[in-house]
Amino acid sequence: xxxxxxxxxxxxxxxxxxxxxxxxxxxxxxxxxxxxxxxxxxxxxxxxxxxxxxxxxxxxxxxxxxxxxxxxxxxxxxxxxxxxxxxxxxxxxxxxxxxxxxxxxxxxxxxxxxxxxxxxxxxxxxxxxxxxxxxxxxxxxxxxxxxxxxxxxxxxxxxxxx
Numbered sequence: 091x092x093x094x095x096x097x098x099x100x101x102x103x104x105x106x107x108x109x110x111x112x113x114x115x116x117x118x119x120x121x122x123x124x125x126x127x128x129x130x131x132x133x134x135x136x137x138x139x140x141x142x143x144x145x146x147x148x149x150x151x152x153x154x155x156x157x158x159x160x161x162x163x164x165x166x167x168x169x170x171x172x173x174x175x176x177x178x179x180x181x182x183x184x185x186x187x188x189x190x191x192x193x194x195x196x197x198x199x200x201x202x203x204x205x206x207x208x209x210x211x212x213x214x215x216x217x218x219x220x221x222x223x224x225x226x227x228x229x230x231x232x233x234x235x236x237x238x239x240x241x242x243x244x245x246x247x248x249x250x251x252x
Contacts, residue, residue, distance in 0.1 A: 129244055136198075139199065146191035154174065158232035169190050171187070172188045173187070195214075196213065198224035224236070236252070
């Protein structure tokens, strides 16, 4: 009877180094693509939020004889029931028959630049000269835009130009 030695063989140091280098190259390619994907998602969310709010403002004006929501009562007029003159009420009744147009004011998905910009997640709306809020609203024209200062999306378009 002959005994054979079981010779177990592991990976050599060279083989391990080659595998680690390959993993490093793959990570160097994948990580920037993943971070660009997150930024693109925030840009898409910004466009979607602006579209929803602009549609709500237009519908409010259509039901209130061309009058836009007031800057002072913007949140309440778009998220609760309103009457023909824009008075708001939490529940629908005989006179408060319009709305609500939004469940809630959507958050700002990107950060503003400088001291006047809104923070990510900010849902505050103010007149167009407001500082430190998420959304800037012009009552005379019904225009709303993100308060992002000079920040731009991935393609270089200012968020204020959306």
